[in-house]
Amino acid sequence: xxxxxxxxxxxxxxxxxxxxxxxxxxxxxxxxxxxxxxxxxxxxxxxxxxxxxxxxxxxxxxxxxxxxxxxxxxxxxxxxxxxxxxxxxxxxxxxxxxxxxxxxxxxxxxxxxxxxxxxxxxxxxxxxxxxxxxxxxxxxxxxxxxxxxxxxxxxxxxxxxxxxxxxxxxxxxxxxxxxxxxxxxxxxxxxxxxxxxxxxxxxxxxxxxxxxxxxxxxxxxxxxxxxxxxxxxxxxxxxxxxxxxxxxxxxxxxxxxxxxxxxxxxxxxxxxxxx
Numbered sequence: 001x002x003x004x005x006x007x008x009x010x011x012x013x014x015x016x017x018x019x020x021x022x023x024x025x026x027x028x029x030x031x032x033x034x035x036x037x038x039x040x041x042x043x044x045x046x047x048x049x050x051x052x053x054x055x056x057x058x059x060x061x062x063x064x065x066x067x068x069x070x071x072x073x074x075x076x077x078x079x080x081x082x083x084x085x086x087x088x089x090x091x092x093x094x095x096x097x098x099x100x101x102x103x104x105x106x107x108x109x110x111x112x113x114x115x116x117x118x119x120x121x122x123x124x125x126x127x128x129x130x131x132x133x134x135x136x137x138x139x140x141x142x143x144x145x146x147x148x149x150x151x152x153x154x155x156x157x158x159x160x161x162x163x164x165x166x167x168x169x170x171x172x173x174x175x176x177x178x179x180x181x182x183x184x185x186x187x188x189x190x191x192x193x194x195x196x197x198x199x200x201x202x203x204x205x206x207x208x209x210x211x212x213x214x215x216x217x218x219x220x221x222x223x224x225x226x227x228x229x230x231x232x233x234x235x236x237x238x239x240x241x242x243x244x245x246x247x248x249x250x251x252x253x254x255x256x257x258x259x260x261x262x263x264x265x266x267x268x269x270x271x272x273x274x275x
Contacts (some may be wrong), residue, residue, distance in 0.1 A: 066124035074100040077143075082123055084138035084145070085131050086111065095146055146241040147171075147186025147253055154181070155274040157200060162269040164203070164223070164231060166250055168196070169275055171242070173231070173250065175261055182264070185257045188237045190229075191245035201225040201271040206262065215247055220255075221262040225271040233258045 070079055075098055083096035083104055092107040105121035112127055113119040140149075151172035158165035158176050165174040166187060173187045189196040203223050210222040210232070222232040234251035236244050241253070250273075252258040 066126040068122045068124045069128055070100055071122040072100050072102070072105045079104070080143050081138055082108075082128075082131075084142045085135040087142075087145070088135045088138075089131070096143055096148075097146070098148060141242050144171075144186075145243070149186060151181075151184045155272050157270075157272045157274070162266070164225070164265065164269065164271045166231075166271065166273045167275075168198070168273065173252065175264065183257065183261065185252055185254050185261070187231075188234065188242060188244070188246060188251040188253070190248035194245075194247040196229060196246070196248050196250060196273060197226050198273050198275065199226075201273070203265055203267055203269045203271060206265070206267060208262065212247075219249070221252075221258045223262065223265055231258075231261075231271075 070082060077098065079100045080096040080098040082100075083092055083098075086092035086104070086107045087096070089111065091111045092104065094103050108123055108127065109119045109121040111131065112121075115130055117127055117130070149170060149172065151174055152167045152170035154165050154174055154176060155167070157163075158174065159179040161178065163174075163176045165176050166172075167174070168189060171187055171189070173185050175182045175184075203225050205224045207222045207224075208220070210219045210230075211217065212219055212228075214228065218235065219230060219232040222230040224230040229248045229250070231250040231252065233255050234246065234249075234253060237246075237251040237253040238255065252261075
């Protein structure tokens, strides 16, 4: 009987050892609380492993929604780049404005429909990647083709008196009084063979409705400062942006802005044209 009992005990010990080896168990004794704990804790192989990608993937035939990057009402430089790229593929003919408006929404929807994508009008990751592959990175004046760029720092000569401070580098005009900027607007200059002259001038004549005697083109709200060169509204600039140029004049594309400016500027006010 003693031999049989010892044999059974030995067999049980061998079985436990095998279970520990195979199952990765850890032996536990009674805890400090005096309670009896299970003699072994069985930790099954792979119990802590994370689910595989295949286990969490969508079922066959399920289309996962792409993340929306921009939608109507959004604004900023990313939207301005989107609009510039849509212009490259002839889906947008306005702006860039930097604001995701109804025209941008329609352009995105048209682009999506042409390529078999859901016509949501919202720019998601799939739509954006497709557009990136079809376009090149816009340059600065692609992003500001129709104006809207920030003005550069005013020239020191603009900081006293009443001044039309015209910056060729940033392509902007500041209307300044005693160093304070009253208004800012985008402007365009003369083409290569008819450049706008740099320097300090004065407004010597104003004409609300003027037509060029040399080129026979309208020059509304003209404020002449150097020979035949004037600051004036340009229908061409309003329509084509920086795709064109003037014959030496300083073009403004915002008619409401220059109408207000024309009403404020006086004959004798200073004009500074600088780089």
